[in-house]
Amino acid sequence: TRNSLMIYVCTRIFAACQLHPERLALSIPQMHGLHYQGEENVSYGELAERCAKMQHALKKLGLTTGDRVLILARPQVQTYVLMLALLSLGLVPVLIDRGMSRQRILASIRVSRAKIAIGEVAVLRLWWLFPPLWKLPRYALNGHANGVKDLRPLLSKIADTPECELLTPSAHGLITFTSGST
Numbered sequence: 001t002r003n004s005l006m007i008y009v010c011t012r013i014f015a016a017c018q019l020h021p022e023r024l025a026l027s028i029p030q031m032h033g034l035h036y037q038g039e040e041n042v043s044y045g046e047l048a049e050r051c052a053k054m055q056h057a058l059k060k061l062g063l064t065t066g067d068r069v070l071i072l073a074r075p076q077v078q079t080y081v082l083m084l085a086l087l088s089l090g091l092v093p094v095l096i097d098r099g100m101s102r103q104r105i106l107a108s109i110r111v112s113r114a115k116i117a118i119g120e121v122a123v124l125r126l127w128w129l130f131p132p133l134w135k136l137p138r139y140a141l142n143g144h145a146n147g148v149k150d151l152r153p154l155l156s157k158i159a160d161t162p163e164c165e166l167l168t169p170s171a172h173g174l175i176t177f178t179s180g181s182t
Contacts, residue, residue: 010088010164014048017162021045028077040077047081051162054085057154061116061139065090065165068112068175070136072096072119078141082118087173090165097178106132108177124148 016025025044030037042050063069069086071093073079086093094112096105109132117124117136125145127133137149144150167173 010084010162013044013084014051014088014162014164017044017048021048026077026080028075028080042077047084048162050078050081051085051088052160053155054081055089055162056156056160057151058085058089058091060154061137063089063091063115065167066092066171067116068092068094068114068172070094070096070109070112070114070117070119072117072123073141074120082141085162088162088164090167090171092172093174095174095176097176100177100179104177104179106130109133112175112177118151121145121148 013025016023021044023044024041025047026040026042028040030040058069069091071079071082071086073082083093085091094114096108096112098105100108109130114136117127117133117138119140121140121143124138124140125148127138127147138147139151139154140148141151143152
């Protein structure tokens with residue numbers, strides 16, 4: 001089932017973190033416009049530590065198994081850490097294709113039934129333009145803005161090992177809204 005796959009992915013990644021903490025886990029190209037500016041690299045050991053800290057932060061926010069979390073961020077290391085932490089805790093990441101029309105984005109946020117929005121300051125600082133975001137708590141991975149709290153202070157200084165929540169076969173794993181052309 002879809003949840004068995006999510007748990008399988010999480011346990012396999014966390015097993016690699018234990019067995020090969022020094023090996024490369026993620027390599028994300030850094031682009032500024034059309035200009036390549038190198039890569040952000042993270043080892044499995046660092047990934048496990050960052051994921052455990054993110055799990056701690058998500059629990060501090062009061063999120064529980066099955067809660068939906070709207071992710072408003074570009075692909076970057078911290079986004080992947082967030083996704084892995086959400087999936088491993090049985091939380092449901094909700095992704096929205098930025099290539100959709102404004103009306104589709106608004107409708108997608110409304111029907112997502114997300115409990116919280118987490119993303120980048122650059123995106124979340126525009127929350128007031130999107131009425132469905134008005135009611136949601138908003139946390140940024142990389143700072144704060146008016147109406148957006150900084151998630152970083154909630155990241156634990158002490159990193160435990162990340163955990164994997166076992167889910168029922170009927171639980172949601174991931175929700176994506178797309179334009180259909182991407």
